Amino acid sequence: MADWVTVAAVGEIATGSCKVADVDGVAIAVFNIGGEYFAIEDVCTHDGGELASGHIDGDQVVCPRHGARFCVRTGDALSAPAYEPTAKFPLRIEGGQIQVRDERWD
Numbered sequence: 779m780a781d782w783v784t785v786a787a788v789g790e791i792a793t794g795s796c797k798v799a800d801v802d803g804v805a806i807a808v809f810n811i812g813g814e815y816f817a818i819e820d821v822c823t824h825d826g827g828e829l830a831s832g833h834i835d836g837d838q839v840v841c842p843r844h845g846a847r848f849c850v851r852t853g854d855a856l857s858a859p860a861y862e863p864t865a866k867f868p869l870r871i872e873g874g875q876i877q878v879r880d881e882r883w884d
């Protein structure tokens with residue numbers, strides 16, 4: 779069972795922004811959308827763009843390379859040229875810390 783990993787303190791990620799953390803070698807982008815936090819892999823499924831570098835539009839992030847949109851809440855690809863979702867990770871707030879866990883290989 780993968781451990782929870784602290785990626786930021788609550789308040790460290792401003793609303794409408796994100797932070798990338800290395801969790802066991804995986805780049806995970808943690809977004810603050812209106813005070814709710816979501817964690818998805820910082821990889822566009824079209825051609826590997828770093829989603830955290832893209833524009834955040836509501837609860838969507840726009841890949842900076844070719845403009846595919848992803849839902850920050852679910853990881854779903856919402857527009858071409860990406861068709862596959864990027865990974866979404868469980869997230870919790872514990873003792874004022876934002877924690878995520880990569881349980882894909884458990």
Ligand code: FES
Binds near residue numbers: 845
């Ligand atoms: S790498 Fe993201 S849209 Fe092409």
